[in-house]
Amino acid sequence: MKRIIIQYGGTGDLALKKLYPAYEHLMEKGDAFEVIALGRRFSTRDEFLSEIIRKDAPSSFTDHLDYLYYDMSGNNAVSILTDRLKALCGESDEVEFIYYLALQPSLYEIAIAQIQQVDNQLDCICFLTKKIVVEKPFGFDLESARRYNDILEKAFTDEEIFRIDHYLGKEFMQNLLLMRFHNDIIRRIWDNRTIESIEIIFDETHGVDQRLGFYEKIGVVRDTIQNHIMQIITYLTMSEPATLTPKDIAVEKEKVLRAISPIEEFHMGRYESLGANSGHIVHTPTYAAFKLFVNTYYFTGIPIYVRTGKMQQEAKSLIYIKFKNATKQVMHDDSIAENAVIITIHPELTIDISMNLKMPNTSWKSKPVRFRFNQSETFGANTPEAYEQIVEKILQGDKSLFPTMQEITESWRIVEPMLKDNLPVEVYPIRTLPRFAESLAKENGFTWFD
Ligand code: BG6
Numbered sequence: 026m027k028r029i030i031i032q033y034g035g036t037g038d039l040a041l042k043k044l045y046p047a048y049e050h051l052m053e054k055g056d057a058f059e060v061i062a063l064g065r066r067f068s069t070r071d072e073f074l075s076e077i078i079r080k081d082a083p084s085s086f087t088d089h090l091d092y093l094y095y096d097m098s099g100n101n102a103v104s105i106l107t108d109r110l111k112a113l114c115g116e117s118d119e120v121e122f123i124y125y126l127a128l129q130p131s132l133y134e135i136a137i138a139q140i141q142q143v144d145n146q147l148d149c150i151c152f153l154t155k156k157i158v159v160e161k162p163f164g165f166d167l168e169s170a171r172r173y174n175d176i177l178e179k180a181f182t183d184e185e186i187f188r189i190d191h192y193l194g195k196e197f198m199q200n201l202l203l204m205r206f207h208n209d210i211i212r213r214i215w216d217n218r219t220i221e222s223i224e225i226i227f228d229e230t231h232g233v234d235q236r237l238g239f240y241e242k243i244g245v246v247r248d249t250i251q252n253h254i255m256q257i258i259t260y261l262t263m264s265e266p267a268t269l270t271p272k273d274i275a276v277e278k279e280k281v282l283r284a285i286s287p288i289e290e291f292h293m294g295r296y297e298s299l300g301a302n303s304g305h306i307v308h309t310p311t312y313a314a315f316k317l318f319v320n321t322y323y324f325t326g327i328p329i330y331v332r333t334g335k336m337q338q339e340a341k342s343l344i345y346i347k348f349k350n351a352t353k354q355v356m357h358d359d360s361i362a363e364n365a366v367i368i369t370i371h372p373e374l375t376i377d378i379s380m381n382l383k384m385p386n387t388s389w390k391s392k393p394v395r396f397r398f399n400q401s402e403t404f405g406a407n408t409p410e411a412y413e414q415i416v417e418k419i420l421q422g423d424k425s426l427f428p429t430m431q432e433i434t435e436s437w438r439i440v441e442p443m444l445k446d447n448l449p450v451e452v453y454p455i456r457t458l459p460r461f462a463e464s465l466a467k468e469n470g471f472t473w474f475d
Pocket residue numbers: 229248249411
């Protein structure tokens with residue numbers, strides 16, 4: 026069967042930075058598929074290739090990469106796409122179209138309507154199967170997500186729809202589940218009897234950069250909190266699924282999302298503009314910090330503190346799980362540190378367990394020491410990028426790395442109060458932590474893990 030990925034947003038940031046490298050690796054590994062990039066930036070394939078594809082890209086990739094100047098609002102958009110797809114199908118009698126929408130959510134409606142028309146015209150030329158891939162954020166808020174979904178589900182079956190959150194393709198996410206559910210010792214300590222608090226820190230050094238046009242309409246809540254952060258929370262706190270199959274995992278994740286209490290102490294900021302002449306004046310929030318609780322039996326009472334955003338001094342992505350420290354009282358020694366599990370995602374994937382052990386040449390003095398797992402030291406540096414894993418699953422028709430519509434709906438419900446227009450937005454100088462993130466920690470009696 027011939028497989029063709031129809032790449033909407035084919036000259037956009039996501040396609041260039043993440044998708045084309047993923048396609049290239051998969052094709053090099055031997056996965057057979059064609060890609061047709063749709064865009065308005067270039068008029069010809071040659072121009073597209075010479076402007077944005079690496080000069081030394083292997084022919085195993087470029088031979089399978091086509092380009093079509095495509096203006097969705099043009100009068101004859103549908104017939105232009107239909108003709109090109111017909112040509113790509115050639116004489117094949119079995120073809121799969123994978124429509125990949127890397128677009129602003131507001132363009133979904135028109136894209137899907139056009140896809141339906143293209144499909145109708147092509148159905149007769151061969152045996153046609155189809156899939157549709159939609160990028161995050163899916164929708165703009167709860168109402169629009171439901172509306173887009175209705176449109177999507179009228180045109181595609183659930184099996185054919187792949188809703189993306191590329192964090193599910195990340196090794197650390199998959200490791201979280203295995204670390205929790207393949208280790209008896211971890212299972213026994215992973216609940217509110219033992220855990221005191223959780224910090225999730227996602228600081229990025231870059232700004233919105235070339236994505237300004239997209240990001241301005243989105244902002245930090247839709248960009249990372251509604252999706253990546255909510256998914257991380259589900260993986261950290263879900264109960265054991267009956268099996269590690271997509272359906273069973275989804276059941277448990279949905280329970281967690283439904284148990285999340287209203288967000289507390291929420292604050293947002295945007296970084297100071299880089300100057301009128303830089304073309305980089307950001308009006309939308311780029312940083313946020315807040316606290317929430319997952320009110321399930323085993324997690325209620327554990328505060329989860331989140332901070333996430335752009336233009337920070339240091340790129341730091343980590344999850345800090347702090348355990349209760351009864352030992353301090355029991356041993357009458359305030360210097361005894363708490364135990365902790367630290368999952369670092371950036372700059373490299375490591376998992377540390379912090380324990381107190383004896384300092385040599387002391388009389389009963391302990392010091393926290395770390396036991397470390399380092400992904401690349403243990404397994405080599407060849408772990409596939411998230412998007413590679415995601416695209417591979419799409420090609421295979423395996424839905425294990427995709428959030429369900431119920432998860433997406435619940436996540437919108439949780440973040441909806443943070444989307445109101447009239448919320449205050451603090452301006453923070455670039456490379457500094459917004460003041461509200463410091464205050465959140467201070468008011469809750471902790472300091473962010475460093
Ligand atoms: C994307 C967001 O989904 O995730 C970006 O749109 C963010 O703003 C990015 O920078 C972070 O992903 P990663 O894979 O670089 O951690």
